Amino acid sequence: MKNTISERVADFLKDFPPFTNLTEDELLRLAFEVTILYKPNNGIIFSKDETPHEFFYVVHKGAVALTDKDAKHLTDICDEGDIFGLRPLVANENYQLDAIAHEESILYAIPFREFKPIALDNPLVGNFLIESFASNTRNPYSQKYRGSLYGVSNKEVVPPENRLLDFQKVSYSTDLVTCSENTKLNSLAHTMTDNHVGSILVIKKKLPVGIITDKDLRNKVLSGEVPITGTAKQVMTSPVITYPKDLTITQAQMAMMKSNISHLCLTEDGTPDTPVVGILSKHDVMVALGNNPAVLMRAIKRCNSTKELRAIRHGIMNLLRGYLEQNIPIRLVSKVISELKDAAIKQVITLVVASLESPPPVKFAWLSMGSQGRGEQLLNTDQDNAILFEDVPKAQLKKTSAFFQNLGELVTKELNTIGFEYCPAEMMASNPLWCHSLKEWKEVTNFWISNPGPDEVLLSSIFFDYNVTYGEKVLVDKLSNHIFEEVRKHPLFLTHLASGALQNPSPSGFFREFLVEQDGQHKDFFDLKQRVLMPMIDAARVLILSHNVKSINNTAERYEKLAELEPQNSELYLACSYASKALLKFRTIQGLQHNDSGRFIALDQLDKEEKIKLKRTFKTLKEIQELLQVRFQVKSFLG
Structure with missing residues (x-):
């Protein structure tokens, strides 16, 4: 004992x-x-x-x-x-x-x-x-x-x-197809066809001296440069580029890009002086993970139905799990996953538009809002979106609006089919309140900015995090310019927006204990989204708006831009950037573990290190909220 x-x-x-x-x-x-x-x-x-x-x-x-x-x-x-x-x-x-x-x-x-x-x-x-x-x-x-x-x-x-972005070792073929320098080209071409391979190694004394690919045969034989009766030596690429057998996927991709080749010869020690153990093609690299982002992106663009897209979305989630297991930086993870989800949404809209009896009567843009608009929607959460279409004469507005509202209904339905849940508050393009012409959207946002009550602040906070997923970016730029001009005219709006950012409940009590839900379905759970994530997101939004910065929606990137704009506060803003990424990663991991949105956390299932890392963000949140209070002279809502 x-x-x-x-x-x-x-x-x-x-x-x-x-x-x-x-x-x-x-x-x-x-x-x-x-x-x-x-x-x-x-x-x-x-x-x-x-x-x-x-x-x-x-x-x-x-x-x-x-x-x-x-x-x-x-x-x-x-x-x-x-x-x-x-x-x-x-x-x-x-x-x-x-x-x-x-x-x-x-x-x-x-x-x-x-x-x-x-x-x-x-x-x-x-x-x-x-x-x-x-x-x-x-x-x-x-x-x-x-x-x-x-x-x-x-x-x-x-x-x-x-760190390297991929630590997974790449799989390669050990069933080698080889020939000698003197093998006739017609013979080796038959050998490649019979073995269903796109390359053949040229071996001399059991060591690789060259490689011949389909491309070599096309460029040199079919072009007439070398006769079909010629030998392998006349066509092969030599010396052969060799690599060690324990290549990672990333290393293999970089090697192919560096030498502009489509096949790698793998030897025991990575040099041409030891026997060949395998051959690796570009196709092998692309499918090695099964859920490679480039493969998924191509698959998304080739989809002809939402049923196919739903299956690919499962692949995206598997890719997300793999990235997190490899501890890849969350910024890179969020960029890859957001791009794939944007592509899936765009393909849904493309399919729906193609299925309509008539094309859209005017140009339009599909806006992804909320977490997807910020490039932070890693889990399968609900959809927030809107439609913006070109102005039309008053006599045509009703008919044009009806067309795009129908389009919104069809698209949101298909997005639900592939895994995007409906928004409980119906902040979707299927709702007439979120489907307007440019002129109408200007009027709506004017009202929010000039009459900033609690509802208007909430609506604007969701709307201002938009991203153009499909359609005319020029239309959206016009709306963005109008919004920022109106904000400049109504500085009080920023005060109300800051006030809204300060009304979220505190994440902890005086003695650093987590403040949990007191009743309801999630009693005794910690609301990660409402108590920490949203206040951090809201603060970034109002601060970036105050600097008239239009092109940055992502929360971490907003804080990093603020650090450039306000060097005197750079340490705090960089801390906020780090905290927002840490919180996003934490929520994503929790959501994957429990197959939910990751919003509500069972504290008894966290270990000490997880609690330490989570609590560390509370101090940063408190400091950024204190900055908002002082800068926008907001009455304290911090409990």
Whole structure:
């Protein structure tokens, strides 16, 4: 039975990140050096501007408040398993905050000199710390601290953005079809046909010396350059380009692009001096994942029915799961998945338009709104869309409107067939309220902007995140220019929009506990969308509108643009960009795990690390909401 103090310390630490990634021996060695401290309520652990201790701290029992006494501001409360006081040791700076026991507390003081070599040798620990920086760093990839982790170059820990996009090994054919340099061309052509292959390897002394593809035969034999009675040596591409057999899909694609070839010869060590083990074609690469985005995109464009598209949407979801399992950066994931979904929607509209008895009477645009308009709809959630069509004479408006409302009904029905749920609030092009001419849309948005009540603010907040999925972008540009001009004329609208962004319920109580739903179907669940995601999205929208930026809809990209426009607030905006991506990824993973929208989270199913990462975004949200309050002089709605 374990009874030594160090073993009990190790038993505690092993359940909390980043110590979960240490070996048993590493944990025991570290635990042996730990000092156990008792702090009474209001006991001081360290003070602002104090030289950092040799230790950083983990809360074993109780809670520690991190405050800025000068600003009279509570920054954070650390509870069981939380780390604090590490960043000053890493960054070689004095403490930036006061650490005071919020109640009677027992702390583990861990010597940094013992922890540092473990963290340097363990990339999982390093990645956790560069993401969190062990409390109080709202932006994990802050320019200020990038490259200074542990006081060494950040090449020790590679941020996720620098990882290869595909780690999956590519499958290749081991059934080699070969010939010699002296094989007659008519003979090898028959061999390729009989074996249903598009290439043949030329072998000499069991080593590859060349390769012949269908393209070579077309270009050199059918053109008359080489007679059909010629030999393989006269046609083959030589020397043959060889690669190792453990290529990833991405490496194979890059190799083919680099050399402008369609086949790769794989050898035991990647050189032409060892025997061939397989041949890899461009087709093999494209289908290797089964759900390759390029393959899916081509399949979408070839679809002749919504039934086919529904099957492809399953492929898109499988691709999403694969990307998340490989920990591909969420920005790249969202771009790929959004492009595929946009393509699916566009194909649905194309099929519906082609099925109509008569073509559209005037030019029009289909607008995807909400999360799809922002490029953030990774899961199969409901559809938000609208139709904008060219102005027509008043006498033709009723008939033209009827045509496009019918088109909206047909398209939304087919979108539902392929997996896009109907919007419960009917904010869809099938609703006459979301199908207008350019003039009508200008009148509608004018009313929202000049009479910004709660309903108008809600409607405009959804509408302003639109993306042109199909049709005339010029029409949409005209509407966008009009909207931004009206916003400029009515600055009070931004205040109301900011007010709406501040009315979402708080994500946590004073003691950092998650505030959950108190009744209804989702009682005791945490509403990730309403309490954290939407406030972050709403804040980005009103801030980007205030800068008259028209072309950026994605929340993370909006914050990054704001960081450029307001250098004095860049750290906060970059933190918001990171937080919005982290929240999107978190929701997507939860939704895939539970086969739902990922909105409502069962907290008892989250581990400590997941809770830490989720809570980390709360501080960023609070700060961006405080900025909105001050900038737009909005009455506080923050509970």
